[in-house]
Amino acid sequence: MRYVAQRLLQFVLVFVVVTFMVLAATRIGSIDPARDLAGGAVTEAQIEQVKAAYPYLDDPLVVQYGYWLKDFVTGEWGRSYVQSQSVVDMFQQRMPSTAFLAFWAIVLGLLIAVPVGVYSAYRRDRAFDRVTSIGSFGAISTPPLVIAVLLLFFIVSRYEFFPSVGRSLYVAPWDSPVEHFKNFFVPALSLGIGLGAVWSRLLRADMILALQSDSVIMARAKGISPRRVLWVHALRTSILSLMTSVALQMSALFGGAVVAETFFGPRGIGDRLIFAIQQNDLLVIQAITAILTIAVVLANVAVDLLYAVVDPRIRMARSLG
Amino acid sequence: MTDAAATAATIAPVIVNEVPRRRRPPLGMAFGILWLVTIILLTVLADFLPFVRGATQAPRGASNYAFGPGVDFWFGSDRLGRDVFARCVYGARISLIIAVTSIAIGLVVGTALGMLTGYFRGWIDRVVSIFVDSLLAFPAIILAALVVGRAGALRESDIQVLGLGFTWLSNAWAITAVFAVLSVAPITRIVRAQTLSLSQREYVLAARSLGARTPRILVREILPNVVPVLVSVLFTGVAILLAAEAGLAFLGYSVEPPQASWGLMVTENREFIDEAWWATLFPCLMLFLTVLSFNLIGDRVARKFDIREAAL
Numbered sequence: 001m002r003y004v005a006q007r008l009l010q011f012v013l014v015f016v017v018v019t020f021m022v023l024a025a026t027r028i029g030s031i032d033p034a035r036d037l038a039g040g041a042v043t044e045a046q047i048e049q050v051k052a053a054y055p056y057l058d059d060p061l062v063v064q065y066g067y068w069l070k071d072f073v074t075g076e077w078g079r080s081y082v083q084s085q086s087v088v089d090m091f092q093q094r095m096p097s098t099a100f101l102a103f104w105a106i107v108l109g110l111l112i113a114v115p116v117g118v119y120s121a122y123r124r125d126r127a128f129d130r131v132t133s134i135g136s137f138g139a140i141s142t143p144p145l146v147i148a149v150l151l152l153f154f155i156v157s158r159y160e161f162f163p164s165v166g167r168s169l170y171v172a173p174w175d176s177p178v179e180h181f182k183n184f185f186v187p188a189l190s191l192g193i194g195l196g197a198v199w200s201r202l203l204r205a206d207m208i209l210a211l212q213s214d215s216v217i218m219a220r221a222k223g224i225s226p227r228r229v230l231w232v233h234a235l236r237t238s239i240l241s242l243m244t245s246v247a248l249q250m251s252a253l254f255g256g257a258v259v260a261e262t263f264f265g266p267r268g269i270g271d272r273l274i275f276a277i278q279q280n281d282l283l284v285i286q287a288i289t290a291i292l293t294i295a296v297v298l299a300n301v302a303v304d305l306l307y308a309v310v311d312p313r314i315r316m317a318r319s320l321g
Numbered sequence: 322m323t324d325a326a327a328t329a330a331t332i333a334p335v336i337v338n339e340v341p342r343r344r345r346p347p348l349g350m351a352f353g354i355l356w357l358v359t360i361i362l363l364t365v366l367a368d369f370l371p372f373v374r375g376a377t378q379a380p381r382g383a384s385n386y387a388f389g390p391g392v393d394f395w396f397g398s399d400r401l402g403r404d405v406f407a408r409c410v411y412g413a414r415i416s417l418i419i420a421v422t423s424i425a426i427g428l429v430v431g432t433a434l435g436m437l438t439g440y441f442r443g444w445i446d447r448v449v450s451i452f453v454d455s456l457l458a459f460p461a462i463i464l465a466a467l468v469v470g471r472a473g474a475l476r477e478s479d480i481q482v483l484g485l486g487f488t489w490l491s492n493a494w495a496i497t498a499v500f501a502v503l504s505v506a507p508i509t510r511i512v513r514a515q516t517l518s519l520s521q522r523e524y525v526l527a528a529r530s531l532g533a534r535t536p537r538i539l540v541r542e543i544l545p546n547v548v549p550v551l552v553s554v555l556f557t558g559v560a561i562l563l564a565a566e567a568g569l570a571f572l573g574y575s576v577e578p579p580q581a582s583w584g585l586m587v588t589e590n591r592e593f594i595d596e597a598w599w600a601t602l603f604p605c606l607m608l609f610l611t612v613l614s615f616n617l618i619g620d621r622v623a624r625k626f627d628i629r630e631a632a633l
Contacts, residue, residue: 010454017455025467029475137620141613143564145571146605149587149594153602157595165591255460259568273463274572277470289463296458 033057036280039082078283097170098268104188112196117203139197168265187264206238247303350621353614364414374407386597397599412581420562427504435512456506469574549626556619
């Protein structure tokens, strides 16, 4: 319990530091935050209106942060005057797209990583392992932007099937699975390739150790079929590190999603964030970054707590320490 | 989560029946060094080499991607008729300077912070750890875009600090500064972990019982053992930052247009990829080969000194 409390305190501190950094960053080079919030070239009357709604914008940063935090916690996420839309509505409109993109990216990453990682560990140093090792090293060394360009050149512009670049739209899978696939496959693949490469290397290294452990030798000695030993006994111990990596990659995944959304479309929350940064739409930037931080940190805390569920030895160590 | 990973690592039975592996010739490393030397020579000598045109020089009749890759234009010409090869070379200069400078700053600050927090623990460790966790919990590219965008606004505003304006603050400087700050976080974490384990070693205890002062222990006993890690981090870090610069350029936060960086070239030309693949794919190729080279060298160094990349 004490451990959980410590983790939660750390989570709150990280959240405060990140959101404060973002708030401070949006005020760099800005003489009049109220004008930025109102949308730049606007009349005095509109600025007065913004000032009436947010009277704290002239206060010191810490005070501004206090007001913002209070509003954020109570669910008053503010309003984008540039888009004349409330921030909560914006989330409802844009969030599903980004969530699906991230989800499919993780799924594709795992679909690549698990077979490749497991099989190359099983047949270590054979042809398959050699080829996939070189391949995954190459994929890790390919910047996300280059992967996106290659997908554009070799897939999107060759096949009419996929919507042309930047034209992908958000279609919910329950409305039309085919359209959903068309719109999400390429952007998700552009993220999934990198994830798959990282995870397959990780899984391979882990599985090589697992295959040499006593429990696997024991299982084999008991006459359990090699396939079952490989996919059940050995893979289970490697799930821990894979889980950690999934959580660790969350923030990189969102960073990649921003690029993928701007490049291919479905225009989700990342695309909206970039637009907000261009406009210096204060409240939108702060709300989106706050939500992203919560998502990333929660994923890490969740994995951390899952450790204890999966591995009783860690549970013991923690209750002792 | 690092603590948990550490506990998991100490508890998990690690039995390695290391099969003696055949020594493979370091082909990757050789390729990496060769490519980097070529690139660095090209960028340093670009102004003097007869076959490299100016970055903004546009020969008559070459605009609208008139030339494909060939004898006159090795990598073809771009929409404004500029030589793609020349721009790749000058782009390398900017991309590499940004990446290497920020990693250098990050290494100095990160090593200092990591060694201090790892050796002294206590409250300073807690405070620094919170900041490191915060920087790592947030997509770096978004923070970078935000700060570089605001730096642009700062440059155009007439805000003065101590009587000085910010007209000097070009995007290249802003990117370098942000990347430096962002690279401090992982480096601090890596060095801290290394220092933690090193400070428990016998020779540190021996030095202390011989009456060595703390600064001496840090500099003479611990620092030399951190250096191999730093070399590996240097190469991997440059690779990561080169990729990050490309992503940032795509989002519209790179060097100002007449200048060239690889990411900017990809961004400028990708809409015309069907008509003129060369203007987009050659910068991509340069970017890939350079990142690959840095990774190959970093990987080799890490393997040589048996460094776990867990913290990265």
